[in-house]
Amino acid sequence: MEFSLGSTTVVLMKGDITALEVDVIVNAANSYLEHGGGVALAISEKGGPRIQRESTEYVRKHGPVPAGSVAVTSAGRLRAKYVVHAVGPIYGVEGDDKLESAVRNSILKAMELGAKSVALPAISTGAYGYPYERCALLTARVLREFREAGLRIVVCIYTDEGFEVFSRIFRKEL
Ligand code: AR6
Numbered sequence: 001m002e003f004s005l006g007s008t009t010v011v012l013m014k015g016d017i018t019a020l021e022v023d024v025i026v027n028a029a030n031s032y033l034e035h036g037g038g039v040a041l042a043i044s045e046k047g048g049p050r051i052q053r054e055s056t057e058y059v060r061k062h063g064p065v066p067a068g069s070v071a072v073t074s075a076g077r078l079r080a081k082y083v084v085h086a087v088g089p090i091y092g093v094e095g096d097d098k099l100e101s102a103v104r105n106s107i108l109k110a111m112e113l114g115a116k117s118v119a120l121p122a123i124s125t126g127a128y129g130y131p132y133e134r135c136a137l138l139t140a141r142v143l144r145e146f147r148e149a150g151l152r153i154v155v156c157i158y159t160d161e162g163f164e165v166f167s168r169i170f171r172k173e174l
Contacts, residue, residue: 006147
């Protein structure tokens with residue numbers, strides 16, 4: 001499913017983000033960049049040990065990454081140039097503004113890295129407990145900020161349920 005937003009194209013798809021050929025893959029990480037579960041584990045396993053190694057080194061040097069912020073590593077064996085690790089909020093603990101910041105800062109960082117294409121998962125909708133609907137609404141709102149960016153933004157949803165919700169919301173909001 002494709003949406004034209006000015007010079008930017010948003011592609012909504014169902015699948016495994018680790019298989020995508022894009023310049024930047026965004027990860028849904030925790031503040032310690034310990035990629036122990038969910039999409040983070042999939043990225044870390046498929047990309048190889050370099051991603052976790054660089055992540056650990058990043059936290060050692062700069063400290064934990066706060067919710068709403070991002071950190072960059074190489075992409076190891078993935079078909080991408082970089083992984084941007086975005087820390088989303090825990091539902092009910094931190095606010096929606098942190099989820100918006102995580103999405104916004106991921107895309108801004110991708111642009112800073114010279115990326116033309118970036119793939120995002122549904123940040124915070126797994127272990128961190130966000131309802132898909134709320135994530136889809138907040139994500140759509142942030143994507144509209146990038147209409148002049150000339151990017152290809154792939155939103156990659158893993159579950160049938162999540163894909164259904166994102167499809168409904170994106171059709172209304174984009
Ligand atoms: N491709 C795309 N999306 C995926 C994939 C995949 N291969 N695998 C899972 N998802 P989560 P969070 C979806 O839990 O909620 C981790 O342990 C999944 O269906 O990965 O931000 C981190 O290390 C869900 O919709 O991230 C952190 O500790 C979405 O990815 C913590 O979880 C996000 O689920 C972060 O929690």
